[in-house]
Amino acid sequence: MSGAILVCDNVTMRFGGLVALDGLSFDIRHGEVLGLLGPNGSGKTTFFNVVTGVYRASAGSIDFEGREILGLSPQAVCRAGITRTFQRSRLCLGLSVFDNIMIGHHRALNHGLGFNLFRRKALARQVTESRELAHELASSFSPTLGRRLDEPAGAVSMIDRRRIEVCRALVSRPRLLLLDEPSAGMTHEECRQLMDDILAVRERMPGLSIVIIEHEMGMIERITDRCVVLNYGRKLCEGRYREVASDPEVQRAYLGAALSEQREAA
Numbered sequence: 001m002s003g004a005i006l007v008c009d010n011v012t013m014r015f016g017g018l019v020a021l022d023g024l025s026f027d028i029r030h031g032e033v034l035g036l037l038g039p040n041g042s043g044k045t046t047f048f049n050v051v052t053g054v055y056r057a058s059a060g061s062i063d064f065e066g067r068e069i070l071g072l073s074p075q076a077v078c079r080a081g082i083t084r085t086f087q088r089s090r091l092c093l094g095l096s097v098f099d100n101i102m103i104g105h106h107r108a109l110n111h112g113l114g115f116n117l118f119r120r121k122a123l124a125r126q127v128t129e130s131r132e133l134a135h136e137l138a139s140s141f142s143p144t145l146g147r148r149l150d151e152p153a154g155a156v157s158m159i160d161r162r163r164i165e166v167c168r169a170l171v172s173r174p175r176l177l178l179l180d181e182p183s184a185g186m187t188h189e190e191c192r193q194l195m196d197d198i199l200a201v202r203e204r205m206p207g208l209s210i211v212i213i214e215h216e217m218g219m220i221e222r223i224t225d226r227c228v229v230l231n232y233g234r235k236l237c238e239g240r241y242r243e244v245a246s247d248p249e250v251q252r253a254y255l256g257a258a259l260s261e262q263r264e265a266a
Contacts, residue, residue, distance in 0.1 A: 003029065003030055004027035004028060004029055004030070005028055005029065005030045005064065005065060005175060005176055005209045006027065006028040006051070006062065006063065006064045006065075006082075006176060006209070007027045007028075007062070007063040008024055008025055008026055008027065008060070008061075008062050009025050009060055009061045009062075009063070010023050010024070010025055010059060010060040010061070011023070011024040011025070011047075011050060011057050011059070011060035011061070011062060011070075012024070012057060012058045012059040012060050013043075013046055013050055013055060013057050013058055013233070014058045019232075019233055020043050020046040020233050021043050021046055021047060021050065021057070021233040022043075022232065022233040022234045023060070023234065024043070024047065024060070024230070024233065024234065024235055025060075025235065026228050026235055026238060028176065028209055028211060029209065029225075029226075030207065030209060031206060031207055031208070031209060032209055032210075032225040032226060033198075033202060033209075033210045033211075033212065033223055033224045033225050034209070034210070034211045034212070034224060034225065034226055034227070034228065035211075035212055035213075035214065035220040035223075035224035035226070035227040035228070035241065036211055036212065036213045036227075036228055036230065037213075037214075037220065037227050037228070037229045037230070037244070037250075038229055038230035038231055038236070038253065039231065039253055039254055042230040042231050042232065042233065042253075043230050043232070043233040044180075044213045044230055045087065045180055045213065046233070047230070048084060048178050048180055048211075048213070050062070050070070051069070051077070051082065051178065052074055052077050052078075052082060052084055052178065053069075053071075053072050053073050053074040053075075053076065053077045054074060056070070056071060057070050064080055064081070064082065064176070065080075065081070065175070067080065069082075078172065078174075081174050081175040081176060082174055082175070082176045082177075082178065083104065083169040083170070083172060083174040083176075083177055083178070084169060084177070084178035084179070084180065085162075085165045085166060085168075085169050085178070085179050085180055085182060086165075086180050087180045087181040087184055087213075088184075089161060089162075089165065090165065091153045091154075091161055091164060091165060092153065093152060093153050093154030094152055094153075094154065095152065095153060096149060096150050096151060096152060096153065097134075097138065097145065097148055097149045097150070097151055097152075097153050097156065097164055098130075098131065098134050098149040098150060100153045100164050100168060101134045101137065101138065101149075101164060101167045101168050101171055102130055102134060102171070103168055104167075104168035104169055104170075104171045104172055105130065105133070105171040105172055131149065133171060134149055134167070134171070135149060137167040137170060137171060138163070138164070138167055140200065140201075140204065141163040141166070141167065141197050141200075142160060142163060144160075145160050145163060145164070148160075158185055158186050158190065159186055159190040159193060159194060162182055162183075162186065162194055163194070163197060165182075166179070166182065166197070166198075166201070170201065170205075174208070175207065175208065175209065176208075176209045176210075176211070177208060177209070177210045177211070178210075178211050179198070179210065179211070179212040179213065179214075180213050181213050181214055181215065182194055182198075182212070182214070183195075183214060183216055183219065191216055191219055192219075195219045195222060195223050198210070198212070198223055199223055212224070217241075217245070220241055221241040221242070221245075224241055225240075226238065226239065226240060227239065227240070227241050227244045229244050229247075229250050229253070231249075231253040236249055236250060236253060237249065237250060
């Protein structure tokens with residue numbers, strides 16, 4: 001890991017009188033897995049929404065690979081090389097596994113009427129290549145999932161649905177992947193399997209930078225290189241997981257001042 005792929009400088013996001021992000025500054029390094037931590041309402045998902053163009057920040061700047069991206073549309077941010085998943089599933093359950101994955105690849109496909117009507121061989125080649133790509137991605141997570149491309153997404157298990165969402169985010173070959181609570185709604189064993197998947201993705205795509213929001217601290221400790229902790233939209237601290245987990249301010253943010261003081265007294 002060397003250098004920063006994304007640099008946030010004094011990023012502020014206001015919703016009327018509510019300050020959701022308050023002068024947030026930190027960087028994400030090439031090839032690292034960064035854990036974004038904080039109690040509910042600390043600004044983690046808001047940060048993802050600002051980076052990906054869903055919200056337009058009130059102040060500050062975000063530099064991605066030397067280019068300012070604040071103010072870009074979500075489509076332009078995706079074209080720049082940043083993709084994401086969402087805490088709540090955004091799958092189209094009635095569509096096939098293949099179709100759901102290809103939603104993330106639509107900008108690379110030729111949708112022109114003339115192409116689809118008259119260039120039939122080229123269209124067939126595009127479909128074949130797309131299926132091969134979807135099969136390769138899905139099979140890298142689960143060989144069984146790779147064999148179920150034509151089945152409705154609603155017919156697969158919760159962990160496979162999460163895998164489909166990650167595949168959809170990876171199919172465009174991003175350089176920065178944002179994962180918003182990928183283990184939500186899964187059992188502990190499914191969480192462990194999904195973290196294995198993410199570690200495998202990192203092995204296959206060594207240049208990929210990943211930011212993960214996750215409340216399963218055992219998972220965060222296992223897969224991250226570094227963590228940034230937010231509280232009330234501000235950066236509380238950053239460092240390796242064990243460093244931030246032992247920080248008294250972080251313990252107060254998660255546990256409350258009274259309980260944290262009881263722990264210190266004990």
